[in-house]
Amino acid sequence: MRLTLNIWRQKSPTDQGAMVRYSLDNVSEHMSFLEMLDVLNEQLITKGEEPVAFDHDCREGICGMCGFVINGVAHGPRRGTTVCQLHMRSFHDNEELFLEPWRAAAFPVVKDLVVNRSAFDRIIGAGGYVSVPTGSATDGNSILIPKAESDMAMSAAACIGCGACVAACPNASASLFTGAKISHLGLLPQGQPERHARALNMVAQAAVEGFGNCTNIGECEAVCPKGIQLENIARMNRDYLVGAITYREPQAEAGAG
């Protein structure tokens, strides 16, 4: 295959950046998208040019490290697939492709196709945890969890935090990510103690980071490589609203310990 690639090149966070055009010959349809970029980078290095920077780690579709926008679609044309698991057979000969980094104020570009996603880490830090007793280990399976609930929690927990939802959202909202994290903990008995505080704090943190606000458009769900559902955003809204309405200041003076 022969491809024309228009790739966003940006030397540093402060550099202006621009689309640069490359043509690439002899692309095998069996290559993954990232392998295709590896081939391009080898050629660039041989020519003494700077290779294209892109994030990746497992290349197995499970770590959430890779991701950029291909022809206007986060992770490219195949549904439920990260860009590392996308193969060149999804494209045709002589196709022209546009590669751009995730675009969001909260995801500043580090270099070329690499963005800084630590805003997600801070959202997790604001409430994506459960408290556990540190004494003796409890019996496994001592807390019963209905199958329907554990299914929903497991589906939400499939989120790998790649950021495609933010990239695809016209509002650059992190609601699908935040909703998934709030759901996967808030649906389980272990997640109940912090349930409402979690929703309040994680939603507040997402706003502090500069993510936009959800208008229920649904592009996030469509590009999500893990099939996280929009219903998780409704659950986030519900937990947030209930939490905000029923919130009480801590009261007991001798309640510590």
Next chain:
Amino acid sequence: MSSSATSPARTARMFDAPVAKKAVMALSGLVLFGFVLVHMLGNLQVYLPPGPDGRYALDVYGETLHKSALVLWGARSFLLLTALAHIVSAIQLAQLKNAARPTAYVKQTAIVSTYASRTMYWSGPIVLAFLIYHLLHFTTGQAHPDFQHMHVHENVIKGFSVWYVSLFYIVAMSMLCMHLYHGVWSMFQSLGLAHPSYTPKLKLAAKAFAAIVAAGNISIPLSVLAGLVK
């Protein structure tokens, strides 16, 4: 880069967080939707024949609504405040949206979303512009060349006999249809109500209600232009 660990005490006071703004949007949208639905049903009385006393149904209806100044102005103030809440949160959310993606994509492709959902920030303001014109046209009369106070039926017939006025009404109602096509479903999601068995049906119902409101209202200028109601 940014501050972390907002305490619950602070966040609980932050009822102005985006999710809460969206709830204001949804609740005010629900009230406005209820109003436009009932208003459309009221408008359809233009098709009723005059009563035994020769008075038009629309005129009698108008008189009924104006019977108590307290009720009339109570309802008007409530609707005005609701509309203000809706518009103010729309402006705030639009500012958030613009700040959240300062650099646009060279290419951005929508793969599943509806046109209506992506154009809420256009259909809303167009409906607002229409609303102002509509009030000046049929309520206060400044935008109506032959306006007669409380002669509702005649005002409607004369108003819609001008083709470009009718055209504007039809365009505006199509915009309202688009707004409700997404909005009537979206408000449930914004308030945290979603379920795999109900949501798809809800989406269908929202589309049907949007179409019913628009079709009912659009039928009136069309019937006047076609000479079906006089």
